[in-house]
Amino acid sequence: MAEDPVIVVGAGPAGTRAAARLTEAGMRPVVLDEGDRSGGQIYRRQPAHFTRPAAALYGTEAGKAVALHGAFEALRLRIDYRPDTLAWGLTDGVLLTLRGSRVEAMPYRALILSPGATERIMPVPGWTLPGVFSLGGAQIALKAQACAIGTRPVFVGTGPLLYLVAWQYAKAGVRVRAVLDTSHLGRRVAALPSLLARPGMLAQGLRYTAWLLRHGIAIRTGVTPLTIEGENRVAGIIVRDRRGRELHFDCDAVGQGYGLRSETQLADLAKCRFAFDPLARQWLPEVDADGRTSTPGVYLAGDGAMVRGADGAEMAGRLASCAALRDLGENVQEAEMATLRSDLAPMSRFRRGLEEAFPWPGHLAACLPDETIVCRCEAITAGELRRAALDLDAPEVNRAKAFSRVGMGRCQGRMCGLAAAEIVAAARKVPIEAVGRLRGQAPVKPLPLTARMDA
Numbered sequence: 001m002a003e004d005p006v007i008v009v010g011a012g013p014a015g016t017r018a019a020a021r022l023t024e025a026g027m028r029p030v031v032l033d034e035g036d037r038s039g040g041q042i043y044r045r046q047p048a049h050f051t052r053p054a055a056a057l058y059g060t061e062a063g064k065a066v067a068l069h070g071a072f073e074a075l076r077l078r079i080d081y082r083p084d085t086l087a088w089g090l091t092d093g094v095l096l097t098l099r100g101s102r103v104e105a106m107p108y109r110a111l112i113l114s115p116g117a118t119e120r121i122m123p124v125p126g127w128t129l130p131g132v133f134s135l136g137g138a139q140i141a142l143k144a145q146a147c148a149i150g151t152r153p154v155f156v157g158t159g160p161l162l163y164l165v166a167w168q169y170a171k172a173g174v175r176v177r178a179v180l181d182t183s184h185l186g187r188r189v190a191a192l193p194s195l196l197a198r199p200g201m202l203a204q205g206l207r208y209t210a211w212l213l214r215h216g217i218a219i220r221t222g223v224t225p226l227t228i229e230g231e232n233r234v235a236g237i238i239v240r241d242r243r244g245r246e247l248h249f250d251c252d253a254v255g256q257g258y259g260l261r262s263e264t265q266l267a268d269l270a271k272c273r274f275a276f277d278p279l280a281r282q283w284l285p286e287v288d289a290d291g292r293t294s295t296p297g298v299y300l301a302g303d304g305a306m307v308r309g310a311d312g313a314e315m316a317g318r319l320a321s322c323a324a325l326r327d328l329g330e331n332v333q334e335a336e337m338a339t340l341r342s343d344l345a346p347m348s349r350f351r352r353g354l355e356e357a358f359p360w361p362g363h364l365a366a367c368l369p370d371e372t373i374v375c376r377c378e379a380i381t382a383g384e385l386r387r388a389a390l391d392l393d394a395p396e397v398n399r400a401k402a403f404s405r406v407g408m409g410r411c412q413g414r415m416c417g418l419a420a421a422e423i424v425a426a427a428r429k430v431p432i433e434a435v436g437r438l439r440g441q442a443p444v445k446p447l448p449l450t451a452r453m454d455a
């Protein structure tokens with residue numbers, strides 16, 4: 001009988017390098033991705049008939065994008081590649097997948113999860129109006145479809161992606177109205193020692209900011225978003241600046257995002273142990289230096305374990321495969337793993353710097369007006385959550401979910417989970433870690449009613 005395969009979930013930078021290392025050991029891993037092409041988030045490929053050159057799509061990262069795409073193409077005959085395939089459930093050493101309408105139960109010898117990250121979203125009155133996008137959504141529109149979210153967008157939130165997306169839009173010829181950052185400049189200065197772990201990345205971020213300023217694009221730091229205005233569509237945004245003044249910006253679209261959160265639902269279904277990360281104010285799966293989780297045979301790599309960016313994801317993918325191979329009894333040189341671990345160290349320091357410089361503004365959730373929608377899928381407001389936390393006595397978010405339906409919809413809490421936890425914690429006046437995290441449930445993403453398993 002053939003042995004169960006090693007399965008890699010995600011064909012981004014981490015998954016590609018993980019798969020490559022497995023093939024070097026003579027294995028033929030299954031690599032599956034819900035996307036139709038490899039590349040992941042940062043190196044997302046344009047549709048087949050689009051012809052924009054790599055430099056236009058990936059800017060300074062074009063060389064790395066071309067190298068990663070080339071590496072994946074070179075693997076095609078040595079892996080069992082399954083594009084358009086969603087990993088939606090996981091139980092007792094079996095991964096459940098969906099392609100088209102076909103459900104498959106796939107036992108595995110080892111499972112390397114590299115599902116990347118999604119954005120941290122902070123609700124604000126008006127954020128459900130047409131014309132409001134996540135920064136990632138705005139970027140995908142530009143990268144994959146060559147479309148802009150509006151002709152006069154404002155970008156609001158915090159983190160390096162805020163400046164990068166504004167720069168990408170402005171470079172593409174869009175009249176960016178303003179970049180509104182909730183974090184204070186002083187925090188960036190304080191975070192410099194950690195940020196200097198990757199001087200090249202730091203310099204690149206500064207170049208984007210300088211470019212935006214040189215081109216007359218307003219940048220405000222230390223702002224508090226108050227409301228996104230509009231009747232049937234976005235018409236403007238009001239923020240409070242750090243001196244307490246209200247500022248109004250006309251715009252026809254808003255891109256918002258507050259850094260990234262690891263995509264951890266499959267790790268949750270694999271029963272991996274989680275620990276609270278005070279820096280990110282978030283629960284993350286526990287991994288050792290090589291990506292091993294507390295569940296034997298399950299490994300995490302890339303942003304899905306810890307947000308360390310694309311270069312870090314490539315290294316972590318290779319390292320997780322080394323760990324899996326070693327645990328399966330293959331000979332892996334310690335020197336290779338030691339080099340990867342030490343190359344990852346500055347990535348971890350830099351990640352710490354980013355969290356310090358651009359913190360998740362959890363306090364904003366605590367002050368949201370009662371009528372603000374927090375969970376878009378189920379239309380649950382901040383007030384309903386507060387009632388669940390106080391009147392119905394829900395001490396943690398899963399109980400608040402049962403009472404209010406927050407996080408029960410299509411996104412399964414990926415978008416609203418962090419803000420919901422902040423609201424419950426603030427209502428009950430307890431530290432954020434005391435209210436726990438929304439537990440992952442299968443299916444992690446919606447399945448069609450036609451989904452069926454072959455007999």
Ligand SMILES: Cc1cc2nc3c(=O)[nH]c(=O)nc-3n(C[C@H](O)[C@H](O)[C@H](O)COP(=O)(O)OP(=O)(O)OC[C@H]3O[C@@H](n4cnc5c(N)ncnc54)[C@H](O)[C@@H]3O)c2cc1C
Pocket residue numbers: 009010011012013014015032033034035039040041042043085086087088114115116117118119135136137139161164260263301302303304308309310313444
């Ligand atoms: C919205 C967004 C925009 C970003 N933009 C930039 C940028 O412009 N510049 C930059 O330097 N960094 C950017 N980053 C960060 C950068 O993309 C990551 O650091 C890097 O791509 C991490 O690589 P990864 O392989 O861990 O994950 P990813 O590149 O995210 O790849 C994960 C892959 O897993 C697949 N996947 C996820 N869940 C499942 C599932 N359940 N079943 C099947 N497949 C699944 C996804 O389709 C994806 O292809 C961005 C991140 C996000 C979330």
